[in-house]
Amino acid sequence: MAVVGIDFGNLYSKIALTRRGGVDVVANETSNRQTPSVVSFDGKERAIGEPAMNLFVRNSKNTISQIKRLIGRKFKEDDVQNDIKKGYFPFNVVEMEDGGVGVTAFYNGEQVTFSIVQILAMIFQKLKLTAEMEAKTKVADVVVSVPSFFTVDQRRAILEAGEIAGMRFNRLLNETTAIALNHGFYKTDFSETEPTYVAFVDVGHAHTQASIVQFNKDKLTVLAHSWDRNTGARDLDEALAEHFAAEFKEKNHIDIYANKKAILRLRQAIEKVRKVLSANPETSLNVECIMDDVDVRAMVSRAQME
Ligand SMILES: Nc1ncnc2c1ncn2[C@@H]1O[C@H](COP(=O)(O)OP(=O)(O)OP(=O)(O)O)[C@@H](O)[C@H]1O
Ligand SMILES: [Mg+2]
Structure with a gap:
């Protein structure tokens, strides 16, 4: 078992x-x-x-x-x-x-x-x-x-x-305790005498949580935790979606927000772009046949996203 x-x-x-x-x-x-x-x-x-x-x-x-x-x-x-x-x-x-x-x-x-x-x-x-x-x-x-x-x-x-x-x-x-446990599990060099304080920030898909944890040699204590139930990475995605929709309206003469499937395609592409931007300063967003047989392409940089 x-x-x-x-x-x-x-x-x-x-x-x-x-x-x-x-x-x-x-x-x-x-x-x-x-x-x-x-x-x-x-x-x-x-x-x-x-x-x-x-x-x-x-x-x-x-x-x-x-x-x-x-x-x-x-x-x-x-x-x-x-x-x-x-x-x-x-x-x-x-x-x-x-x-x-x-x-x-x-x-x-x-x-x-x-x-x-x-x-x-x-x-x-x-x-x-x-x-x-x-x-x-x-x-x-x-x-x-x-x-x-x-x-x-x-x-x-x-x-x-x-x-x-x-x-x-x-x-x-x-989740805040789970993250702290994971940190404590793999970290073996905590001081015998002095506590170590660590702040954890978890940006989830739709919410954000933060906690302050005290680590002693064999013990962890969550001292404080806070959250925003309704703000997460999907809000970044939505801001980017609006940005690209405006760009494609001007450049390709299409209205992404008028087509439900086009929004879904754009959101999926944006999630990938956001992950690439975590490791690269710049990337391109490409969606084939986003709507009305139109392919779209745009460059996006980490600085722009921030
Ligand atoms: N390497 C990365 N770079 C940028 N964003 C990332 C990366 N990996 C994951 N994300 C994004 O972080 C957000 C949270 O991912 P996570 O896997 O924690 O989601 P989740 O656990 O399903 O959501 P939640 O924790 O809100 O329930 C997602 O929007 C995801 O796209
Ligand atoms: Mg998560």
């Missing part, structure tokens, strides 16, 4: 195995150590993770993503309504009977409503399978990290999804 840790992300989830005295993040079927937190319903098929991400544009209405924003929430909450208004969900988000959040998708010839817990359970099942293939044994005990600001309802919904996925969730660990 293997013990695993899950980092459930708004964009990507990761699963790690404890073994050989260390922690190994497990690679999925496409050798990636992170799996898109995405489920796509395509005809009679249900795709989860990488194959679902491949359907993100073609089957956008039936491809469910960003469920960390929706898990354990009420449909009428401001955060949920604002995300819907901003157009972050290309799929249909609905209110469930209990006031919670659901999504609809065309599956098996009919329109089906799924609760967010059900969707998350599918993602957990997929991660479990990935870990079991690697460990060649059943997954037993699981620790899942969640944002420190998650409410009791959000935490409860995650436990419920774990139960449906057939996993025994030992505990939910705050």
Whole structure:
């Protein structure tokens, strides 16, 4: 029986195995150590993770993503309504009977409503399978990290999804604590007498968290933590999307924001560009057939993005 840790992300989830005295993040079927937190319903098929991400544009209405924003929430909450208004969900988000959040998708010839817990359970099942293939044994005990600001309802919904996925969730660990633990685990040169103070900043897809942690030789204490629930890398992406949309309007005479699939294509390309810019001062953004058979291309520099 293997013990695993899950980092459930708004964009990507990761699963790690404890073994050989260390922690190994497990690679999925496409050798990636992170799996898109995405489920796509395509005809009679249900795709989860990488194959679902491949359907993100073609089957956008039936491809469910960003469920960390929706898990354990009420449909009428401001955060949920604002995300819907901003157009972050290309799929249909609905209110469930209990006031919670659901999504609809065309599956098996009919329109089906799924609760967010059900969707998350599918993602957990997929991660479990990935870990079991690697460990060649059943997954037993699981620790899942969640944002420190998650409410009791959000935490409860995650436990419920774990139960449906057939996993025994030992505990939910705050992401800020998980990051600090990881730091302390691999760093062995803390002073015997003096405490070491470290600040951690985690810019996630849709939120940002920061913490100050005190490390002593055999102990860590989270002294303070803070967060912004609604600001993350996707806001950078959106600012870049607006910038490029304006550029392409002038240069290519197309209105990206008038075409839902074009926005999705642009957002995907921007995420790649942003990652390239972390390691390079400049790169180019290219999208073939973004809309109306038009190919677009633009240069972008790190200085420009900043
Ligand atoms: N090397 C990189 N350079 C720039 N941005 C990156 C890099 N790697 C990841 N990102 C971006 O950082 C953001 C957060 O990535 P992460 O994998 O933590 O997302 P997540 O865990 O799914 O989100 P969250 O933590 O908000 O739930 C994403 O928008 C991702 O595109
Ligand atoms: Mg994350």
